[in-house]
Amino acid sequence: MSNLFYQGRGRKPVLDQARGLYMWDTDGKRYLDGSSGAMVCNIGHSDPDVLAAMRRQMEKSTFGYRLHFETEASEKLAARLAGLMPEHLTRVFFVSGGSEAVESGMKMARQHALATGQGSRWKVISRQPSYHGCTLGALAVTGYAALTDPFEPMMRMMPRVPAPRAYLDGLDPDDEATGHHYADMLEQRILEEGPETVLAFILEPVGGASTGALVPPKGYMERIREICDRHGVLLILDEVMTGAGRTGTFLGAEHWDLRPDIVVMSKGLGAGYVPLGAMIVDERLVEPVLDAGGFAHGFTYAGNPLACAAGLAVVDVIENKGLCANAATMGGTLIARLHGLMQKHEIIGDVRGKGLLTAFEFMSDRDAKTPLPRELNAYQRFVDIAYQRGLIVYSRRTHDGYSGDHILVCPPLIATEDHLDEIIDGLDASLDQFA
Ligand code: PLP
Numbered sequence: 001m002s003n004l005f006y007q008g009r010g011r012k013p014v015l016d017q018a019r020g021l022y023m024w025d026t027d028g029k030r031y032l033d034g035s036s037g038a039m040v041c042n043i044g045h046s047d048p049d050v051l052a053a054m055r056r057q058m059e060k061s062t063f064g065y066r067l068h069f070e071t072e073a074s075e076k077l078a079a080r081l082a083g084l085m086p087e088h089l090t091r092v093f094f095v096s097g098g099s100e101a102v103e104s105g106m107k108m109a110r111q112h113a114l115a116t117g118q119g120s121r122w123k124v125i126s127r128q129p130s131y132h133g134c135t136l137g138a139l140a141v142t143g144y145a146a147l148t149d150p151f152e153p154m155m156r157m158m159p160r161v162p163a164p165r166a167y168l169d170g171l172d173p174d175d176e177a178t179g180h181h182y183a184d185m186l187e188q189r190i191l192e193e194g195p196e197t198v199l200a201f202i203l204e205p206v207g208g209a210s211t212g213a214l215v216p217p218k219g220y221m222e223r224i225r226e227i228c229d230r231h232g233v234l235l236i237l238d239e240v241m242t243g244a245g246r247t248g249t250f251l252g253a254e255h256w257d258l259r260p261d262i263v264v265m266s267k268g269l270g271a272g273y274v275p276l277g278a279m280i281v282d283e284r285l286v287e288p289v290l291d292a293g294g295f296a297h298g299f300t301y302a303g304n305p306l307a308c309a310a311g312l313a314v315v316d317v318i319e320n321k322g323l324c325a326n327a328a329t330m331g332g333t334l335i336a337r338l339h340g341l342m343q344k345h346e347i348i349g350d351v352r353g354k355g356l357l358t359a360f361e362f363m364s365d366r367d368a369k370t371p372l373p374r375e376l377n378a379y380q381r382f383v384d385i386a387y388q389r390g391l392i393v394y395s396r397r398t399h400d401g402y403s404g405d406h407i408l409v410c411p412p413l414i415a416t417e418d419h420l421d422e423i424i425d426g427l428d429a430s431l432d433q434f435a
């Protein structure tokens with residue numbers, strides 16, 4: 001019995017060591033980390049360069065409160081991140097995780113509205129399903145009823161539009177008309193709400209745990225940007241999972257040349273070494289807020305020098321090892337291999353993803369797109385089987401409107417073809433056992 005509690009009961013194996021893509025528990029059992037934890041460990045475990053950078057920083061200073069000091073680590077990381085963003089995103093605000101980053105993005109948008117005489121704007125439209133975090137503000141834009149329902153009386157839920165699930169609606173994701181069809185639902189919603197009340201639209205460029213690596217259809221992102229511009233609505237891009245190379249480019253936005261007003265990122269930036277997140281904002285939004293008295297928001301650990309030094313070393317590793325390009329190449333191979341599994345295993349109804357953010361979805365009838373019955377608890381059963389076999393994958397049951405079980409396969413971006421072979425073999429054997 002442990003004094004810890006997270007989700008449910010039962011004690012998990014105790015982690016002893018982790019290196020690269022592998023982890024060992026205290027009984028000496030080895031696991032292949034096929035989900036980078038929760039799509040976090042983008043550069044793999046225990047990279048010596050990151051450990052050395054952390055040690056160097058710890059020997060200099062471990063904390064400087066952001067209202068008392070700038071630190072070399074936070075200034076350097078801010079400059080480095082700004083250099084990796086679309087040109088107009090120049091101002092960086094550090095936090096310690098994804099939910100904090102999302103909260104910051106929404107509060108930044110609101111304070112900009114207040115500072116520019118647009119106080120009537122407060123609604124942040126989001127998508128259903130979606131996941132933006134577990135704090136109450138981030139939950140208010142999360143489209144995931146099982147997580148939001150218990151807390152609804154404690155927060156002000158925000159308006160939703162459907163996520164563009166073309167594969168379920170039988171629409172061609174490569175046809176621009178499909179992208180426009182879903183994007184236009186945003187415009188309709190803005191008009192229904194009253195454009196003067198709408199502050200921002202928040203979305204994940206490629207869906208994560210909520211939709212299982214859902215990639216937007218052609219034309220969607222471009223149209224979304226046009227619609228936001230037309231109605232003075234800010235575009236907040238939640239790159240918490242997709243950022244730091246996961247989809248094959250440093251930001252997911254790059255696939256569509258998208259120009260968000262605010263980007264939030266976290267997971268792959270600290271890469272599991274430290275709790276770290278960042279909000280990166282268009283200069284034009286920041287200046288009026290600073291002129292109006294400053295950004296009334298901030299967390300004690302923001303800009304922590306150890307976290308920033310680690311983040312800087314993580315970005316170095318991503319660049320020096322060419323991990324964005326590797327994620328793109330290995331992601332293509334992984335998708336092809338997952339399609340191979342789909343041919344063999346009837347139960348796989350869809351395969352999708354971008355870079356090394358990939359997923360497959362279980363269906364009882366592939367043509368009719370029928371999900372497995374909820375009582376089967378298929379996602380949990382499958383993940384447990386794989387885990388017993390020493391393969392870690394990540395899974396969720398998608399809620400709201402459509403309930404499918406998807407399995408995310410998202411190894412660290414340092415994965416090689418040999419690692420992919422091992423993952424596919426593990427999935428194949430687990431699917432045989434699951435059937
Ligand atoms: N946004 C997205 C897209 C995420 O995937 C997550 C976490 O899974 C979050 C926000 C919340 O991040 P955190 O768990 O670090 O608070």
